[in-house]
Amino acid sequence: MTTTVLDAVTHLLRETGMTTVFGNPGSTELRMFRNWPDDFTYVLGLQESSALAMAAGHALGTQRAAFVTLHSAGGVGHALGAVFNAYRDRVPLVIVAGQQARSLLQLRPFLGADEPEQFPRPYVKAARQPQRAADVPAALAEMHRIAMTHPRGPVFLSVPEDDWDQPAEPVQPRAVHGGFTADPDALTALAARLNTCGRPALVIGPGVDDEAALPQAVALAERIRAAVWFSPLSGRSGFPETHPYFQGILPPVAGPLAACLEPYDVVVALGAPVFTYHVADDGPLLAPGTELFHLDCDPTQAAWLPTGTSLITTLRPALAQLATLVGPSDRNPPPTRRQPAPVNASANNALTPELVLDQLHQRLPHNRVLVEEAPSHRDVLHARIPISLPGGFLTTGSGALGWGLPLAIGRALADRQRVVCVLGDGSALYSIQALWTAAQHQAPVTFIVLDNNGYQAVSALGRRLGITPVPGTDIHGVNFTALATSFGCPASYADHSHNLGTALDHAITSLGDDDGPHLLHLRVTDTAGLLYEP
Template sequence: MTTTVLDAVVRLLRDTGMTTVFGNPGSTELRMFRNWPDDFTYVLGLQESSAVAMAAGHALGTGRAAFVSLHSAGGVGHALGAVFNAHRDRVPLVIVAGQQARSLLQLRPFLGADEPDQFPRPYVKSARQPARAADVPAVLAEMHRIAMTPPRGPVFVSVPEDDWDQAAEPVEPRTVHSGYTADPDALAALAARLDTCARPALVIGPGVDDEAALPEAVALAERLRAAVWISPMSGRSGFPESHPYFQGFLPPVAGQLATRLEPYDVVVSLGAPVFTYHVADDSPPLAPGTELFHLDCDPAQAPWLPTGTSLVTTLRPALAQLTALVRRSDREPPPARRQPAPVTAGEDLTPELVLDQLHRRLPRDRVLVEETPSHRDALHARVPINLSGGFLTTGSGALGWGLPLAVGRALADRRRVVCVLGDGSALYSVQALWTAVRHRAPVTFIVLDNGGYAAVGALGRRIGITPVPGTDIGDIDFTGLAASFGCQADYADRPADLARALDRAVTSLGDDDGPHLLHLRVTGTEGVLYEPWTG
């Protein structure tokens, strides 16, 4: 019996653990679904960007690459915002897009993609349309290995729709051991500098969480008695925020960031872009006298850094070696992080009150997904994360990521996820509620509704633009919208109703219950971002 491309790909997907397929099907993908295997799960997203974000959440939860099926050129175009996020956040995805039949490509057919391997670049690690149908399984196997090799990320394959029925050879599984370590002499030099410095600090980037290196980062911080910060706009956590050495989150503004790091003579950045800025100013990246070392697995990060010394390395082996090389320090430990005062209930339902009460109810092992740009700083200050893999957001800024990301993350291990969203963010991908209901994803969605894109308005005011057009939304009935998708929902706009609503949405729901949305109309906010500055 002849083995087809489809037969070989199905076997490859089983071998690589990619039996949950996320997508939105169309005519150019139909042949891929012939005799769909009983042991595969198809997770339908009602829009392609939601399908990609759900796949990303699943990949982050399982630690394996996720498989995504997109519909031709239009589907790839719809999905590119989420592909951009996956690329910047180093999420391993194998993305396959349908293409018209090879015999039609010269005729510029309906739904055909011109230069399909160029379309998603530069936001994929690699992109191909195989030269022959028989090459499709081998190309997909290679792409899977590329996606999973540090720095991990999405890859893309365009498959003409008539390839699936053609003959092809099966692909044997391969193993790639991808951990690698910096030059021993470079690590020894860094250890020597850390032994002689007076005030060291670590900057924890998303790479620490991505490489499951949190224990190694904690061990190094404790051996050095170093202050610990989270890198600007990080899509992960990477360090227990209740640890006495934890200092907070660096702002994405050069002057403010340099001020935060000015007390330290040596700063070691671990798995972070150095540095991610959101607002331009004329400040240098670091104050004079602060020396920077940068450890990351991506060789593309090292050349463009404006200052410091880079060590290209994966983190777990490098941190283990570095911790063994440095002397245990007896220097004074860093001061304790200043905690915000608890908010007392008044007449208004404020984001700070919501977040304080959420913190009291959030179990330590609960994964928190965030996409509320106006209130991210308040969330970081009031809801500490101590769990490896316990915090997910977008580190790149394309909205619509959080809601479907939470759905995919919940489907990865069927443990309840709490997702805190802004109203503007939720509306980018609200159709993912349908998928959450269909698969009974255990997610609690908390929508902090401030009536618009308050973060954009705040940035506008700081550069003298007021009012900012197009930033008001308001009057969206999220409970009715959720109910239309079959999702249970509650609403509150008074402090007196908050405890009951959070108890129902967070405390009383278990992992076997389906999704629930809590719509909270919050006031007393103008979209505060970072801290006030002059520019």
């Protein structure tokens, strides 16, 4: 019996654990679905960017690459914002897009993609359209290895629709051990500097969580008594925010960021894109006298960093080696971070973000994964809901909205553990149709929509720049409860403090891992300040 491309690919997907397939099918993918295997699950997203973000959540939950199918050029175009997020956030995805039949490509056919391997660049690690149908399985195996090698990320393969029925040789997956460590002399020099410095600090980037290096990061911080900060706009956590050495999140503005790090003579950034800025100012990268070391697995990060010393390495072996090279410190530990005071209900019983997040924190089990895409409220969320669970916080570190809602669905489907997803109203509307998928698969996700009637983060940034009002930032009249129920997702609503507790009890406390999704729509007051206070 002749082995076809489809047979070989199905075998490869099964052997690499990619039996949950995310996508939105079209005509150029139909032959791929012939004789669909009983042990495969197809997760339908009603728009390609949502399908890809769900795949990303699944990959983050399983720590394996996830498989996504997109529909030709149009589907890839729809998904590119999510591809951008996956690339910047180092999420391993194997993306296959349908292409028109090889016999039609010279005729520029309907749905055909011109230069398909160029379309998703530069936001994929690799992209190809194999020259022969017989090469598709081997190319897919290579793409999987690339996706899973540090720094991990999405890869792309374009497959003409008539390739699936052509003969091909089976391909066996092979192991690639991707951990590598820095030059021993460089680590020794870094350890010597940490032994002699006066006030060290660690900057924790998303790479710490991505490489499961949190225990090693905590051990190093405690051994050298270092203050710990998160890198600006990080898509992950990577250090327990309840730890007494944790100081907060660095602002994405050069001057204020340098001021936060000015007290330290040695700063070691771990798995962080140093530094991510969102607002331009004339401040320095670092204050005079602050020495920067940068440990990361991505050589491109090391290349563009304009200051400091970079060590190209994966984190766990490097941090384990550092722990043997640095001595225990007797320097004073960093000061304990001030915690915000609890807030009470306002005189008119309106819901403030601070009140909502305080109440959420009281009800949130310690083992719940929290997904956030509420730019207006992110600083308040971290101040009032400290994350301590490894892998317990996910957001977009890149800024393309519409990521959080479907990301939470994919993360919940990875292990069927309930996820709590906090969304702004503007963010939720980018991918609201993903609620249908959550309902169809009974994904255990509680969605909490903090509705402040618009893109208030954009308005706050406008105020910082002296632009007020900002046109196009108001959103009124959206009934999220009705939207959710129309997609089959149960929903509830609250707009006063007197019914907030009951609403949160139902959406958080009473729902377990065996229950399906629920959306809680909360009408909250506007956030009036500037974005990124100086």
